[in-house]
Amino acid sequence: xxxxxxxxxxxxxxxxxxxxxxxxxxxxxxxxxxxxxxxxxxxxxxxxxxxxxxxxxxxxxxxxxxxxxxxxxxxxxxxxxxxxxxxxxxxxxxxxxxxxxxxxxxxxxxxxxxxxx
Amino acid sequence: xxxxxxxxxxxxxxxxxxxxxxxxxxxxxxxxxxxxxxxxxxxxxxxxxxxxxxxxxxxxxxxxxxxxxxxxxxxxxxxxxxxxxxxxxxxxxxxxxxxxxxxxxxxxxxxxxxxxx
Amino acid sequence: xxxxxxxxxxxxxxxxxxxxxxxxxxxxxxxxxxxxxxxxxxxxxxxxxxxxxxxxxxxxxxxxxxxxxxxxxxxxxxxxxxxxxxxxxxxxxxxxxxxxxxxxxxxxxxxxxxxxxxxxxxxxxxxxxxxxxxxxxxxxxxxxxxxxxxxxxxxxxxxxxx
Amino acid sequence: xxxxxxxxxxxxxxxxxxxxxxxxxxxxxxxxxxxxxxxxxxxxxxxxxxxxxxxxxxxxxxxxxxxxxxxxxxxxxxxxxxxxxxxxxxxxxxxxxxxxxxxxxxxxxxxxxxxxxxxxxxxxxxxxxxxxxxxxxxxxxxxxxxxxxxxxxxxxxxxxxx
Ligand SMILES: Nc1ncnc2c1ncn2[C@@H]1O[C@H](COP(=O)(O)OP(=O)(O)O)[C@@H](O)[C@H]1O
Ligand SMILES: Nc1ncnc2c1ncn2[C@@H]1O[C@H](COP(=O)(O)OP(=O)(O)O)[C@@H](O)[C@H]1O
Numbered sequence: 389x390x391x392x393x394x395x396x397x398x399x400x401x402x403x404x405x406x407x408x409x410x411x412x413x414x415x416x417x418x419x420x421x422x423x424x425x426x427x428x429x430x431x432x433x434x435x436x437x438x439x440x441x442x443x444x445x446x447x448x449x450x451x452x453x454x455x456x457x458x459x460x461x462x463x464x465x466x467x468x469x470x471x472x473x474x475x476x477x478x479x480x481x482x483x484x485x486x487x488x489x490x491x492x493x494x495x496x497x498x499x500x501x502x503x504x505x
Numbered sequence: 506x507x508x509x510x511x512x513x514x515x516x517x518x519x520x521x522x523x524x525x526x527x528x529x530x531x532x533x534x535x536x537x538x539x540x541x542x543x544x545x546x547x548x549x550x551x552x553x554x555x556x557x558x559x560x561x562x563x564x565x566x567x568x569x570x571x572x573x574x575x576x577x578x579x580x581x582x583x584x585x586x587x588x589x590x591x592x593x594x595x596x597x598x599x600x601x602x603x604x605x606x607x608x609x610x611x612x613x614x615x616x617x618x619x620x621x622x
Numbered sequence: 623x624x625x626x627x628x629x630x631x632x633x634x635x636x637x638x639x640x641x642x643x644x645x646x647x648x649x650x651x652x653x654x655x656x657x658x659x660x661x662x663x664x665x666x667x668x669x670x671x672x673x674x675x676x677x678x679x680x681x682x683x684x685x686x687x688x689x690x691x692x693x694x695x696x697x698x699x700x701x702x703x704x705x706x707x708x709x710x711x712x713x714x715x716x717x718x719x720x721x722x723x724x725x726x727x728x729x730x731x732x733x734x735x736x737x738x739x740x741x742x743x744x745x746x747x748x749x750x751x752x753x754x755x756x757x758x759x760x761x762x763x764x765x766x767x768x769x770x771x772x773x774x775x776x777x778x779x780x781x782x783x784x
Numbered sequence: 785x786x787x788x789x790x791x792x793x794x795x796x797x798x799x800x801x802x803x804x805x806x807x808x809x810x811x812x813x814x815x816x817x818x819x820x821x822x823x824x825x826x827x828x829x830x831x832x833x834x835x836x837x838x839x840x841x842x843x844x845x846x847x848x849x850x851x852x853x854x855x856x857x858x859x860x861x862x863x864x865x866x867x868x869x870x871x872x873x874x875x876x877x878x879x880x881x882x883x884x885x886x887x888x889x890x891x892x893x894x895x896x897x898x899x900x901x902x903x904x905x906x907x908x909x910x911x912x913x914x915x916x917x918x919x920x921x922x923x924x925x926x927x928x929x930x931x932x933x934x935x936x937x938x939x940x941x942x943x944x945x946x
Pocket of ligand 2: 566570832837839877881883884917
């Protein structure tokens with residue numbers, strides 16, 4: 389069982405959408421905490437799940453992998469998953485991994501919550 | 506002769522005051538450029554000299570030493586020297602060196618230019 | 623190759639040090655002349671490679687040793703890139719086992735090696751003679767293509783193409 | 785003291801590397817538990833010490849070698865501070881010559897050593913047996929007083945108080 393790192397994940401409910409907002413660096417130690425928060429959020433069967441990454445200062449591959457897993461749950465449960473508010477640094481990691489085309493990515497929380505996203 | 510580092514020092518004239526504003530990291534390589542800009546500014550006999558440090562990201566002791574030297578010129582020539590807009594990091598260096606009490610330090614450029622400073 | 627590295631870091635296999643080493647690599651890459659974007663990518667790749675040593679080489683033990691060495695590559699007197707070598711004393715694996723996953727297959731895992739290959743011009747995993755692994759990466763200035771060169775030979779002479 | 789350091793950096797005496805090493809020390813200090821303010825001070829002191837080796841030890845030659853080693857100090861199982869050692873192969877000077885200046889005397893120079901002593905709990909300069917100097921600094925968690933402890937003995941046994 390992976391030990392959990394010192395990461396804060398804020399979870400809110402906005403208009404039927406679950407907004408999961410991790411803060412700080414999401415690496416090997418922190419990813420399990422994010423993973424659990426995402427799983428619990430899916431379990432509550434929201435209309436959509438928004439991962440608000442505005443507070444993420446650094447994302448290493450365990451964080452990416454956790455989001456890939458969330459994408460699978462999203463497909464399986466037919467719950468739209470939208471990522472939003474990626475900093476330049478975080479976006480670069482998605483691009484290097486060529487994952488920016490696989491996810492639905494919105495500019496900010498506002499547009500992530502809008503039905504078009 | 507010290508080699509000069511890649512530092513930009515902006516020099517302006519505002520109401521008879523010379524405003525010298527270095528940008529970036531002021532370390533061993535960069536200090537000579539700042540030193541020369543300060544000396545030239547004093548040579549033009551301004552009413553006061555303001556060192557605007559708002560653009561300084563890091564100040565190592567050669568930078569401090571250059572300002573100490575400017576303080577001596579300021580005393581000798583009776584030209585008031587005011588430092589302003591120190592970031593938390595730059596201020597900390599002054600405090601560790603116990604030099605924050607030796608200089609006149611203003612919050613921002615505006616108050617550095619006001620006759621009270 | 624026998625010249626001393628321009629900068630070398632020896633660290634214990636403790637993830638607490640990853641962030642500091644990443645920033646060191648990032649800042650040094652900028653200072654020697656890599657554009658900011660490339661410098662962050664190099665730092666990311668080194669971060670992933672070090673995390674892999676901690677997780678797979680040392681199985682998350684924090685008392686293993688890791689050596690990171692960075693050599694400048696100069697061509698015609700001008701800086702032209704970095705050779706970065708990471709060595710450990712951890713578990714040896716067949717270099718052919720270290721593969722990036724197929725991106726079409728969306729699932730967690732295998733992203734680190736993928737990123738390392740995307741960022742670097744050459745990526746070579748080898749078993750060290752004694753114990754542990756050696757990863758040699760070359761990043762050339764201005765190159766922004768994924769690793770294509772030879773890959774994955776081990777010291778015993780076996781080889782593969784990733 | 786014979787245990788391997790938690791993290792060690794070997795660099796050439798090139799000021800281009802100062803900024804990266806400073807950030808490494810800053811981030812690692814935070815990660816192990818120093819408050820942010822103390823971490824920046826530790827980074828500043830290490831930066832000054834490395835710059836001094838480059839300027840005074842190697843007289844600004846950029847091909848000298850510098851070794852920085854950081855050891856965790858644990859007391860009763862809890863992290864309680866860092867021991868930081870910097871070694872070079874540069875010019876040897878009598879440790880008593882390395883002094884911080886009197887602050888009443890406002891003039892440039894001598895600030896680096898002053899800052900190192902302000903930040904660290906113990907500061908010890910020594911001649912290495914062979915060649916070059918060794919600077920050993922201890923910074924304890926929570927301490928924010930200036931260095932008071934013993935200072936400036938060299939290996940030949942001479943000593944002084946700064
Ligand atoms: N330094 C290493 N030592 C041993 N095995 C490694 C090392 N680096 C990578 N590997 C192997 O390559 C695989 C892919 O690594 P990576 O792409 O980083 O994905 P992940 O770490 O998420 O599994 C790992 O699962 C592991 O089996
Ligand atoms: N690593 C070193 N090797 C040799 N001499 C040193 C070293 N560090 C400091 N010194 C001596 O101590 C003096 C004070 O150093 P410092 O306080 O940093 O001021 P500065 O570098 O501005 O002279 C230096 O001028 C130098 O003579």
